[in-house]
Amino acid sequence: MTSSSSASFRLPAPASSSRGAPGKQPELLRADGSPVRVLVVDDETSLADLLSLALRYEGWDIRAEGDGAGALRCARSWRPDAVLLDVMLPDMDGLTVLGRLRRELPDVPVLFLTAKDAVEDRIAGLTAGGDDYVTKPFSLEEVVARLRGLLRRAGAAAARSESRLTVGDLVLDEDSHEVWRDGQEIHLTATEFELLRYLMRNPRRVLSKTQILDRVWSYDFGGQANVVELYISYLRRKIDVGRTPMIHTRRGAGYLIKPGG
Amino acid sequence: MTSSSSASFRLPAPASSSRGAPGKQPELLRADGSPVRVLVVDDETSLADLLSLALRYEGWDIRAEGDGAGALRCARSWRPDAVLLDVMLPDMDGLTVLGRLRRELPDVPVLFLTAKDAVEDRIAGLTAGGDDYVTKPFSLEEVVARLRGLLRRAGAAAARSESRLTVGDLVLDEDSHEVWRDGQEIHLTATEFELLRYLMRNPRRVLSKTQILDRVWSYDFGGQANVVELYISYLRRKIDVGRTPMIHTRRGAGYLIKPGG
């Protein structure tokens, strides 16, 4: 076997200032400092494009393939650090692709994309090796979060401590889905949690309602943009009530979160 | 039993490097600090792949072989710390393989995989020397646990003879299968025990119902995901009744266990 080129990841020194990539929190990097490589495999071009765009924005190196053959070719030559794999592909069974992929990249984590109606014929063992999956339709935040989780766990232990986001006295744990403000635990619903995570991953940055909608709600959401206002309101009630507000409105622009004061 | 003929699972193949361990408890290591080596011998590729994947995720170094000849070759050159051996191999009798394996690796523990209808006393004889066995179909948690037990007892683990998991005042002994909450012993059925062990091996981490199903139920389970809810309910009745709850539901995400509070 070829010596595994699987990179171990490390985190750059934590800092609160923005960095190369879009003002995000600490980025995952390969051991040599180059960006993490993610292979996207989906035959629906629109989806693949959407995903590629979003993941690129995370500062990752993205390559997309539309079928199993291409995916395998790419895996072989490009050696990605993670794979985003639609289990329904045109040319070959998703599981076949997976099998060959694993033969090629034994230690690379895979995030599966599955249709929601395929839940019934679930595939045993899909998550057995620490892999994960999301069901369509998904939100981009969800995909990014899961992917980060996989990369984090697949990488060096050093990167493991980083399952928490912190802004001021507000802390969010991505593993346990717990949130604390000033040490006090706060219960959030799934949507509230994803919204807050998105805000906290972009501290001090104005996010428009459209951006939030595109990012936190699933891509097929057809409702009113006003849900964002509603959920911001919910969040405020839970984390800003009676304290120095951290969520701020920029009229005509959007919302942002920043440490109190 | 819904004979969901849907997807028979096919998974990847072996390879020789190790993926970082998950956010697990103490890891087993060899004396020199390198990962423990486990040789998987099974002619059913899908099973061998599934096992390789799961064991690799434990942080172990895995190699897989499909027949007795390959197994012996690998044993000789690679010197594994444990062997996972299907007693039904195409080219030679399981006993023969075992015999030669023993000549090669006298002190290495072996975990047998056997069909459920296999003659029990024959296996009993095989395990006389401190080896162990699991019957197909098995759950990954079971295999991993047994393997950990064997390795621990064989001393490959550098002083890490921890057979107990502790989360708050909840204690689980993997050797005796006993469980205590606040000093009081609690009787659990086999499935309840495995579920609790899985939760306790991943404290403060949200585990989805799919993850739990993939890990705690046997790989051929074709039933409804709602068994997980049921067993969570059983567990709560036994360990959380009238006390500070330790098992928590994260709606839309999964379950997690954490010390009271």
Added chain:
DNA sequence: GCGGATTCTCAGGAGATTCACAGAAAGGCG
């Protein structure tokens, strides 16, 4: 082979969550 223990399906119900709608409140501008 018998009887209790265990595993699992099914389905009803409780409760949580999501979201639209609409009026109230706040901000901005002439």
Added chain:
DNA sequence: CGCCTTTCTGTGAATCTCCTGAGAATCCGC
């Protein structure tokens, strides 16, 4: 200051998730 726009939030309904009792099927020890 009055008016228009944008944002906030109360209400309620539809939906979804989860919990659990009941009972059938199966396993296991004796």
